[in-house]
Amino acid sequence: MKYDYDKNALKGLSIGPFLNQVKTRNKMIEAAPDDMPQSVFNVNRLAAALHPARQFVKIASVTGHGDAKSFVLVPDREKGTEKLAYFRASQYVSVELNIDGALVNKPYTIRSGPKDALGTDSSYTLTIKLTDPAYASKYILDNWKEGDSLSISGPLGDFYYQALRDAKHVVALAGGSGITPFFSMACAIVDGIEDFDMTILYGSRSSENILLKEEIEALAAESKGRVKVVHILSHQEKEGFEHGLITAELIKKYAPEGDYSVFMCGPKAMYDFEDGETAKLGLPKRRVRKEMSGDYLGVEKDAGYPKPEEQEFRLTVDIRGEKQTVPCKAGESLLWAMERAGIAAPSHCRSGECGWCHSRLVSGKYYCPKEADGRRMADEKFGWIHPCCTFPLSDMEICVYPIVR
Numbered sequence: 001m002k003y004d005y006d007k008n009a010l011k012g013l014s015i016g017p018f019l020n021q022v023k024t025r026n027k028m029i030e031a032a033p034d035d036m037p038q039s040v041f042n043v044n045r046l047a048a049a050l051h052p053a054r055q056f057v058k059i060a061s062v063t064g065h066g067d068a069k070s071f072v073l074v075p076d077r078e079k080g081t082e083k084l085a086y087f088r089a090s091q092y093v094s095v096e097l098n099i100d101g102a103l104v105n106k107p108y109t110i111r112s113g114p115k116d117a118l119g120t121d122s123s124y125t126l127t128i129k130l131t132d133p134a135y136a137s138k139y140i141l142d143n144w145k146e147g148d149s150l151s152i153s154g155p156l157g158d159f160y161y162q163a164l165r166d167a168k169h170v171v172a173l174a175g176g177s178g179i180t181p182f183f184s185m186a187c188a189i190v191d192g193i194e195d196f197d198m199t200i201l202y203g204s205r206s207s208e209n210i211l212l213k214e215e216i217e218a219l220a221a222e223s224k225g226r227v228k229v230v231h232i233l234s235h236q237e238k239e240g241f242e243h244g245l246i247t248a249e250l251i252k253k254y255a256p257e258g259d260y261s262v263f264m265c266g267p268k269a270m271y272d273f274e275d276g277e278t279a280k281l282g283l284p285k286r287r288v289r290k291e292m293s294g295d296y297l298g299v300e301k302d303a304g305y306p307k308p309e310e311q312e313f314r315l316t317v318d319i320r321g322e323k324q325t326v327p328c329k330a331g332e333s334l335l336w337a338m339e340r341a342g343i344a345a346p347s348h349c350r351s352g353e354c355g356w357c358h359s360r361l362v363s364g365k366y367y368c369p370k371e372a373d374g375r376r377m378a379d380e381k382f383g384w385i386h387p388c389c390t391f392p393l394s395d396m397e398i399c400v401y402p403i404v405r
C-alpha cells in the first residue's frame with residue numbers, strides 16, 4: 001500500500017530514540033525492583049472511608065432514659081479505626097454481639113446527625129430501648145458500659161431523604177424508639193445538611209414514656225420552624241397532646257397543603273395499622289416509605305403463612321464444605337436458628353433488604369413473607385434465599401457464605 005503524506009514534515013526529526021526504544025525499556029526493567037508496584041486509587045480510598053466493612057469503637061458515655069439508654073460511640077484507635085464513616089441521616093449500623101455463645105448482628109439506627117461523624121472527635125449515638133421479645137436489647141442494656149470495645153458495620157440502609165424522589169415536606173410517623181431516624185434527620189436539617197421540612201407525628205403510650213422528648217423538642221425549637229413535633233398518646237388523654245392512634249385524619253390535620261411524603265418507623269403492628277391509614281390519603285406509592293431494618297416478627301399471623309404441622313425442623317448448614325445440622329423451630333427464621341447454634345452467619349438488616357445473608361438453597365420448603373422478600377426474580381428462580389426472612393416448612397439444607405476478614 002502506498003501512503004500519501006508530506007515527508008517534509010518529518011525532516012529533521014531524529015530516529016535515534018525510536019531505534020533505541022527496546023534497549024532503553026530493557027534497561028529500565030533490569031533496574032526496577034522485583035516487588036509488585038503499589039497503587040491505591042483515590043476513588044478506592046474514598047470508598048473504603050465511606051463503606052468500611054467493620055469499624056472498631058469504644059463506648060464513650062452512657063445516658064439512661066427509663067427503659068432505654070443512649071450510647072455515644074467513638075473510634076477505637078488502638079484497634080485501627082481512626083475516624084468513623086460519614087453517613088446519611090437515619091442510616092443504621094449493625095452491631096456484633098456474642099450473647100452466651102450466640103453470634104448475632106443487630107441493626108440500630110445512628111440517632112445522632114451526620115455532622116457528629118466528621119472531624120477528629122467523630123462519634124455516633126445509638127439509643128436502644130428494651131423491646132419485646134427482649135433478647136439483644138436486654139443484653140445490651142444489661143451489659144454495655146463506658147469503656148467497652150465493640151465491632152460495628154459501616155453505615156447501611158436506604159431509609160434516608162432523597163430529593164429526587166421525596167417531596168419537600170416529610171410527615172414522619174414515629175412509634176416509640178422509631179423516633180431515632182427522625183431525630184437524626186432533624187439534626188441534619190438544623191445543621192444545614194438536609195434541605196426539607198418535617199412534621200413528626202410521634203406516638204407513645206403516655207406522656208411519661210416519650211423517649212427523647214426534651215431533646216427532640218429542643219431540636220424543633222432550633223430548626224426555625226422546619227421541624228415540628230406533635231405527640232400522640234395511645235393510652236392517656238392529656239391536654240396539649242393528641243389521643244389515640246395515628247389515623248389518616250390526624251395525618252391530614254398536620255400535613256401541609258399540597259404535596260408531601262410519609263415516612264414511618266416503628267413496630268410491625270404499627271405498620272399493619274398505618275398501611276390501611278396511609279392508603280386512605282391517596283398518595284402515589286413512592287410518597288410512602290418505611291424503615292425496614294430489624295427482625296421480621298410474628299410470621300404466624302401473616303395471612304399467607306401456611307402453618308406447618310411440625311413444630312421443629314432440621315436445618316443443615318454447609319459452609320465451604322463443612323456441614324452441621326441444627327434445630328430450627330417453625331415460625332423462626334433460618335438466621336435465628338444458625339445464630340442460636342453459634343454459627344457466624346452473615347447478616348445486617350435482618351429484614352430481607354440488604355442482601356448480606358444471601359445463601360443458596362440446596363433442599364427443603366420454606367415461606368418468605370412478600371413484604372420482606374427483597375430478592376430479585378433470578379435469585380428466587382435459581383434457588384437463592386435470605387435466611388433472615390426464610391421460615392422453614394420442612395427440613396432444609398442451605399449453603400452459607402460468610403465474609404472472610
Ligand code: FES
Pocket residue numbers: 346347348349350351352353354355356357358374386387388389
Ligand atoms: S440480613 Fe439483610 S437481607 Fe438478610
